[in-house]
Amino acid sequence: MSHHAQKTVKASVFAALLSLSFVFSNCRMSQQTQNAQYVNSSSNVSSNSTTDPLTIHRRAISIDMHADTTQRMVDEHLDINQRLADGQLDAVRMKEGGLDAQFFSIWVEPQLYGLGGEGAMKRADDQINAVRSMVEKHSDTWELALSAADIRRIVGEGKLAALMGLEGGYAIDERLENVERYYKMGVRYMSGAWSVSTSWAGSSGDEIGRTRGLNDFGKSVIREMNRLGMMVDVSHVSDPTFWDIVNTSTKPVIATHSNCRAIANVPRNLTDDMIRALAKTGGVVCVLFYPEFLEPGWSEKKKKVDAQIAAEVQKANDEEQGNIALKKIARDRVRLKEYAKLLPPVTVARLVDHIDHIVKLVGIDHVGLGSDFDGIQATPTDLSSVADLPNVTKELLRRGYSEEDIDKILGGNMLRVMEEVEKK
Numbered sequence: 284m285s286h287h288a289q290k291t292v293k294a295s296v297f298a299a300l301l302s303l304s305f306v307f308s309n310c311r312m313s314q315q316t317q318n319a320q321y322v323n324s325s326s327n328v329s330s331n332s333t334t335d336p337l338t339i340h341r342r343a344i345s346i347d348m349h350a351d352t353t354q355r356m357v358d359e360h361l362d363i364n365q366r367l368a369d370g371q372l373d374a375v376r377m378k379e380g381g382l383d384a385q386f387f388s389i390w391v392e393p394q395l396y397g398l399g400g401e402g403a404m405k406r407a408d409d410q411i412n413a414v415r416s417m418v419e420k421h422s423d424t425w426e427l428a429l430s431a432a433d434i435r436r437i438v439g440e441g442k443l444a445a446l447m448g449l450e451g452g453y454a455i456d457e458r459l460e461n462v463e464r465y466y467k468m469g470v471r472y473m474s475g476a477w478s479v480s481t482s483w484a485g486s487s488g489d490e491i492g493r494t495r496g497l498n499d500f501g502k503s504v505i506r507e508m509n510r511l512g513m514m515v516d517v518s519h520v521s522d523p524t525f526w527d528i529v530n531t532s533t534k535p536v537i538a539t540h541s542n543c544r545a546i547a548n549v550p551r552n553l554t555d556d557m558i559r560a561l562a563k564t565g566g567v568v569c570v571l572f573y574p575e576f577l578e579p580g581w582s583e584k585k586k587k588v589d590a591q592i593a594a595e596v597q598k599a600n601d602e603e604q605g606n607i608a609l610k611k612i613a614r615d616r617v618r619l620k621e622y623a624k625l626l627p628p629v630t631v632a633r634l635v636d637h638i639d640h641i642v643k644l645v646g647i648d649h650v651g652l653g654s655d656f657d658g659i660q661a662t663p664t665d666l667s668s669v670a671d672l673p674n675v676t677k678e679l680l681r682r683g684y685s686e687e688d689i690d691k692i693l694g695g696n697m698l699r700v701m702e703e704v705e706k707k
């Protein structure tokens with residue numbers, strides 16, 4: 284069966300399982316004899332399932348919860364439907380890597396666009412419009428997904444699903460009604476803060492965030508997200524804010540791109556207690572691919588390298604004649620090159636160590652993927668772009684994960700959370 288045909292079959296099996304009560308499911312399954320292999324392999328008995336990593340990888344619905352490719356689309360006017368010579372993600376390499384659904388990060392960098400106000404809102408709106416018009420222009424390849432059912436249907440049709448999440452709540456401009464504004468524009472998750480604290484949510488990236496949780500307005504934002512069916516993302520928020528979120532949200536809470544502090548001890552990662560609390564909400568931790576948050580000691584080494592290359596970074600910034608966004612891209616280009624030369628290599632094995640750790644703590648139902656592609660200045664050597672995604676599945680298989688487990692990690696767990704959060 285072709286890749287697409289398999290996806291169609293898979294989508295129809297899911298649809299059948301969801302829409303029919305279990306009373307009728309046996310009858311329904313026996314009608315779909317062509318699905319016999321899938322149905323068998325999805326049970327715990329995997330006797331006749333394939334062990335070919337690529338087959339398993341391509342048959343699964345894979346969802347990446349976070350990529351910053353959006354800013355490239357806005358600032359560099361890139362067409363991500365062709366193979367790009369640089370960067371980490373485009374539609375061609377998505378298909379090669381068997382990635383089916385991408386959450387495009389709508390990221391407002393507050394130092395450049397403000398902690399709120401018109402500048403922050405415009406920056407968010409520009410990115411949302413860029414995703415929406417890309418999808419419209421390439422409707423043969425893409426479709427905008429607003430729900431888990433959309434993802435299953437779009438993937439079943441052999442297309443790529445595009446979704447959006449707000450990174451940092453700056454664009455809501457401290458107004459509750461703006462949460463619904465962005466929901467209506469298609470945004471399906473939001474975090475309270477990126478590396479700079481908002482008045483209502485603390486960040487793991489600044490001093491004030493260490494003591495700042497959610498204030499009353501922040502709690503009302505979480506409740507509004509729960510009401511609308513927008514997922515609550517804790518990646519980047521501070522520890523006090525994390526705890527206030529899990530204690531306020533009545534729906535599963537997710538970390539779209541965070542790893543384990545027990546392995547790489549940085550404030551951006553989650554402690555074991557946090558992972559347990561997040562799992563208790565029914566949520567998912569999506570591991571990210573950045574070595575700084577994967578490899579113990581990498582962050583300290585990076586600080587030294589940053590000092591070493593500061594002049595070169597500044598030179599690239601000054602030589603770039605374009606706007607502030609292009610200057611940032613010029614600086615990051617130097618970092619990408621120098622980090623690869625000067626910092627220790629990390630591999631997919633380390634990424635899977637984080638997955639293992641989460642599974643040991645809270646089980647297989649609470650882990651997913653959030654690459655942060657195009658937002659990171661280094662990657663594991665065997666995961667340098669989305670085309671390398673099957674290497675994750677290979678490593679999971681090598682460590683004894685079943686096909687059913689892999690389905691959950693690649694996307695099944697996030698589909699479950701989306702369905703839960705969508706319930707009114």
Ligand SMILES: [Zn+2]
Pocket residue numbers: 450519540655658
């Ligand atoms: Zn981020």
